[in-house]
Amino acid sequence: MIRAEEFERLRPLLFSIAYRILGSVSEAEDAVQDTWLRYEATPTRPTSAKSFLSAVVTRIAIDVLRSARVRREEYVGPWFPEPLLSDPYQDPERSAELADSLSMAALVLLERLSPLERAVFVLRDVFAFGFPEIASAVGRSEAACRQLAVRARRHVAAGRPRFEADRTEREELAGRFFDAFKEGDVDGLRELLAADVQAVGDAGGKAPLWGRGAFGVENVARLLAAFAPRFTGIGGIVEPCEVNRHPGAIFRDRDGKVLGAWALDILDGQIQAIRAVLNPDKLGHVGPVADAWAALREANAAFRCHDHRRSTQWGRAESR
Structure with a gap:
């Protein structure tokens, strides 16, 4: 019973470590479950349950990530983590590090690292583990772990994402953005988007996508304004919420089934990037998943019908 209580107390930390190493909710949950099975089977009680369990979940996550790398190299289009x-896991003293390390931008950046570099970076720079504990977790010497940490920081520093520091300001701007989106307000969208904004989606070849993405304020504003009436016209629902500890939204069909998750990068009072996770394989943990292709066909048909009615009305008006 004591072991089970210890494990449940540490489960949030173990999941958070595994998710940051793997970028997958389902794989992180499996890693945590495997960690429990190994803990339960250990004949002697470890001196520190936290150190032992963190080491076990890290080793499992490294092994899973090594095999996942092959799949990700063959992935169709951009790869984004599963939305969380x-x-x-909550730690007020490291709240900023935890939030920034969980963002879509940060997790995509960590894909540049080797599995060992990623694990060392997560344990050291995100969760502040000591090098003796990290060395035990990854099976390397302390000196080697220090070198891995230096290399990881160097890679990360080159593209480290920056975010709006004030959470209230981020949420207020995100609310204005989704309001402008739902109204198809091109001018309103332009005001909120950075000049070099990018809108990129991860569909994995299994859902409709925005081509290879849209780049620049004009292209992104027009893309969103064109998409909005099609989406709302079939009863689509935009549900603003935090996605990976940053402003975003879940998109649902009229029945509440999930079509996608959007995450926003906000800096200097503007939206720098919109990342949309559309691959249905990455959305099952959010809720029942909709048929995005069917929704697209319905939206296009409804829009064509609406456009035809407008053209007919204009024609009648001009003939009078």
Whole structure:
């Protein structure tokens, strides 16, 4: 019973470590479950349950990531992590590090690292583990772990994402953005988007996508304004929420089934990037997943019908 209680107390930390190493909710949950099975089978009680369990979940996550790398290299289009709507691990003293390390931008950046570099970076720079504990977790010497940390920081520093520091300001801007989107307000969208904004989606070849993405304020504003009436016209629902501890939204069909998750990067009072996770394989943990292709066909048909009616009305008006 004591072991089970210890494990449950540490489960949020273990999941948060595994998710940041793997970028997958389902794989992180599996890694945590495997960690429990190994802990339960250990004949002697470890001196530190936290150190032992963190080491076990890290080793499992490294092994999973090594095999996942092959799949990700063959992935169709951009690869984004599975969206996480709430981080179970909370630490007020490291709140900023935890939030920034969970963002879509940061997790995509960590894909540049080797599995060992990524694990060392997560344990050291995100969760502040000591090098003796990290060395035990990854099976390397302390000196080697220090070198891995230096290399990881160097890679990360080159593209480290920056975000709006004030959470209230971020949320207020995101609210204005989604209001402008739902109204198809091109001018309103332009005001909120950075000049070099990018809108990129991860569909994995299994859902409709915005081509290879849209870049620049004019292209992105027009893309969103054109998409909005099609989406709302079939009863689509935009549900603003935190996605990976940053402003975003879940998109649902009229029945509440999930079509996608959007995450926003906000800096200097403007939206720098919109990342949309559309691959249905990455959305099952959010809720029942909709048929995005069917929704697209319905939206296009409804829009063509609406456009035809408008053309007919204009024609009648001009003939009078």
